[in-house]
Amino acid sequence: MNFSEVFKQSNQLCKVSPDGKYLATCVQYRLVVRDINSLQIVHLYTCLDQVMHMEWSSDSLFILCAMYKRGLVQVWSLEQPDWHCKIDEGSIGLVSSRWSPDGRHILNTTEFNLRVTVWSLCTKAVSYIKYPKACQKGVDFSADGRYMALAERRECKDYISVFVCDDWHLLRHFESETQDLAGLEWSPNSCVLAVWDSCLEYKILLYSLDGRLLSLYSAYEWSLGIKSVAWSPSSQFLAVGSYDEKVRILNHITWKKITEFEHPATIINTKAVVFKEVEKRPTCLVSDEITQLPAQVPVIKPDPDRANPKIGISTLAFSADNRFLATKNDNMPQSLWVWDMQRLSLLAVLEQTAPVRCFVWDPRRPRLALCTGNTKVYLWSPAGCVSVNVPVEGSFQVQSLFWHCSGSSLVLLSKEHVCLCYLNSCFGGPNISHKHITFMSL
């Protein structure tokens, strides 16, 4: 593993281009584009205000920089650095801004979710979409980039509009059977739309592309419901994480639950491996060790008087090969659970010394990278677990991380800085320095 230099960034705005060649970071009001291999600055752009949101277009030719305070969006071109584009939302304000899948339209959501404005970079045409819903995830593009699903709310009822991204033609508009739609997500094969209700009602609806309701699933009533939803990459499974600390897996043929994954405080499953990060004093070595089962998982009881309690499955992620599912239970924030989707059972539990902040799967291999806000990066694969200390002067507290699209490097973000970690194809290659590895094979 090699670590690169540390660069500055602000607002955790650091994105790799979709083609994997460039790394764009925002430093206050400047946009810095670097080459990913040499990390040399290729382009430097200056925006009008502090950038709040930055996004690459899908063809890696343009970068969008949104400044919400000023209601401005600036678009920069990589091919032609002197090309400029500025979108002013005017007095109506700006809450969010995003690219369309073709990389030629920008969708701005105005303040108070009054409307979504669709700006075209090809023509100067503007389209409006009224009554978008302000919810956890109200807009989703299909994986092939052809359709967009938008949640709307009119007269206290939820509606879903399906647009063709080509020309923003409204394909379907139908009422959703949710009480209060919280989010929607396309399946990776773009044929099914999963729509789920707010946490007050456990309800997940599955709509076909043409607007027909395929299925409705509700596990229980009255208690707080769905917290997170994730599709498996093959569209075979739909994982639903809820406040009752369970993940329910639905299958794509019957849309019925095939299994549920529990997150008990005591793990007695003999086939699972528990990796525990242990602080060993006085040398202050922190290493992973495999603990004996039955193992206890540290639980933090949430405050019952607060809304959106810190309990339940808040994050779900499938591995790229569809074989593993990583889950995080909010009242066991230091543990990460990895499930084997072939056997539908618990495979490993990673217990850290601090709450897990971020975990992402390698887009190519079944490899999981996670960080807990300390100076280490943790990697898990079916072969074992590795923890690497970021060898930077001063401490580099890893707040979040993401993989490069090729899976060969990790981008680590701390509060103010960004660092790249180059991994060899084999797990824990020979050029390792400054780190404590405990390599465990099962």
Added chain:
Amino acid sequence: MGDWWSPTMMPDPSLDTKELSSISGISMSPSRQNLPHSLHSTMALPKTSYSVISAFCTEENISQCIVYINQEVCSLGLTGVSLESESGGLSAVPVLNLLYEVLQLQRRAQRALHELETQQLKSGSDLEHLQHSTYRLKDQLEHTRRENSGLHEGERQLQLKIKTLQNCLKSEKEEVQKLQSIISSRATQYNHDTKRKERECTKLKERLNQLLMDKRDKKLSIEISNHVGRSDGKRGLWKTGKMEARHEGEMYRALLSDYETRQRSLMMENSELKKVLQHMKEDMITILSPKKPCVKTEPADDSLEQAVSEGEEEAGDRSREGLEQSCEQAREQLTNSIRLQWRKLKSHMERLDSQASLVACQEREGDEVMSRKEREEEMQRMRLELQQCKEFIHMQQQLLQQQLSSPCDEETAALLNDCYTLEEKERLKEEWRLFNEQKRNFERERKNFTEAAIRLGHERKTFEEDRAAWLKTQFLNMTPFVDRKRPALSEPHSALSVDSRFSNSCISDKYCPPNKPHINGKIIYSAFR
């Protein structure tokens, strides 16, 4: 007590009071007829006592009686009667006093008796009363005990009920608590959402105010240095109905393709599973086939043969099945056959298991199956036999040695020699006999043959003569000389019939012999009669 007088004279002291009363009764009552009645009533043996009373005091023994009476009275504590009388008789006054005292005594005694009787009666009744009360109390006790146990039982049941009710109450409480917690969490969530919406609302109001007041209205606009080409490089198209239809078509196409891929994958999976099932079935059939030597019992064979035959007939179906992949019947047939095979395999395994257990039982008993022990015994037996044979051979060798080496007399030697060759001699004799017999047979046969040959020669000669004669007659028959024919014809027939017995190429009536007599080098075909 007083002296005993003679039984006729002396009264029984125990009968004193009663006697006296009777005496008084006697002296006072005018009628004597009452006496026997009263006597009957008061005494057991009235007559005897009367006689006794009358016997106590007579004219003669007055003084004795007086003395006796005095004695008795003294013993009772009363003043005696004095015999102070002039004439020797009793003065009536002391006697009457005495009598009166005695009567008093008697009355007192009677009163005491009466009192005692009443007391006895009283105590008897008391006793009875007490007994009754005891019984009653016992009954009561029994009754109360039963009541008590009944009450205990009732109490226990009530306790149980209490417990169950408490459990119910606990569960209800728990449920209530759960519901309450749910309600509270929902309430907090609602509150939170409401607050958020309210905040948004106020922000909206503020913004509206601001906008209303703000004169300078910033228009939304886009500044773009130059238009960018479309990502796919094509020109933009107008929105027309055809476009809409195209979009619809594309959407449905996408859906259809997805369904098709899914169906294809499912069908592939299905066919793979079917193949697996087929293989499983075939494997099962091979496992259950009767060629396996471990199969023992008869019914197993029958079922196996049946299974094999079924498998064979289904093998024919298999080819058909491959074609009708999604056919309902084929699927059902396959699954049914798999199930059948599986059941057979299971029953076969069970049978094998039972047999194995049976064999194990039998081994434990040590009956039919050759256990190690028996094998060892047989080995032992064989070793023993071997030993014996060896010994026998050794013995024989010894004897032979002895025979060869030891010098024995001629007679025994001759005898021994004779013994050794006895068998051979016997055999030879037998063979000679056979040989002789055969020789005799041969001789006989040869003789027969020669006789036959001679006879044959003779007969041939006669036949030839007959023939010649017959031919002659025939020849002559052609001429008008008819009479000579017949006697010549009769003979050759008889000669012919005798010949037929001996020769191979027999001369039948109709058959013409191969070595036909050549008459003058010419074969004359003539019909026989």
